[in-house]
Amino acid sequence: MPTEYGVVRAVVYRVGTGEPPEEHVALVVGDVAAAGSPVLARVHSECWTGEVMRSQKCDCRDQLDQAMRAVADAGMGLVVYLRQEGRGIGLGNKVRAYALQQEGADTVDANRILGFADDARRYDVAAAILRDLGVGRVALMTNNPNKVRGLVEAGIEVTERRALHAEPNEHNAEYLAVKVKRMGHEG
Numbered sequence: 001m002p003t004e005y006g007v008v009r010a011v012v013y014r015v016g017t018g019e020p021p022e023e024h025v026a027l028v029v030g031d032v033a034a035a036g037s038p039v040l041a042r043v044h045s046e047c048w049t050g051e052v053m054r055s056q057k058c059d060c061r062d063q064l065d066q067a068m069r070a071v072a073d074a075g076m077g078l079v080v081y082l083r084q085e086g087r088g089i090g091l092g093n094k095v096r097a098y099a100l101q102q103e104g105a106d107t108v109d110a111n112r113i114l115g116f117a118d119d120a121r122r123y124d125v126a127a128a129i130l131r132d133l134g135v136g137r138v139a140l141m142t143n144n145p146n147k148v149r150g151l152v153e154a155g156i157e158v159t160e161r162r163a164l165h166a167e168p169n170e171h172n173a174e175y176l177a178v179k180v181k182r183m184g185h186e187g
């Protein structure tokens with residue numbers, strides 16, 4: 001697939017037996033299976049509001065863009081793009097959570113009010129995709145130590161964590177601060 005980052009191989013994975021099936025995508029640059037060293041990688045969760053609609057409420061699009069650029073610049077690496085909107089709670093619930101936030105709840109509280117865990121994303125799927133692509137060791141682009149832990153528990157060796165830096169704006173500054181204060185992210 002030709003993209004503004006160059007030519008990217010898109011590999012779609014179908015998970016489970018639901019109808020329609022759950023589909024995730026690996027965006028791959030270079031022969032990652034043959035890489036002798038840890039592969040530059042990001043595990044990214046879908047954010048329709050940020051990535052398609054360019055919502056200013058989060059930094060997802062910025063992080064995806066930085067990760068794709070880094071992979072393209074390195075000429076080797078991949079982004080595992082998990083189709084799990086709103087930290088795994090779905091688009092409808094995410095928009096309901098936004099409504100709660102407008103009434104004063106922060107992103108963690110809003111999810112709790114709706115009865116969801118702070119972060120319902122599943123890293124076992126990402127680990128299985130990495131293994132299928134022949135990638136067992138990664139340099140992971142993330143600010144989220146829980147993501148590193150989740151992948152390690154799922155059997156992927158994370159040799160290095162590389163931070164991504166988002167520019168705060170007036171709409172997402174508090175969201176970014178909550179990720180650091182309440183969700184263990186590195187700023």
Ligand SMILES: [Zn+2]
Pocket residue numbers: 047049050051057058059060061
């Ligand atoms: Zn987002």
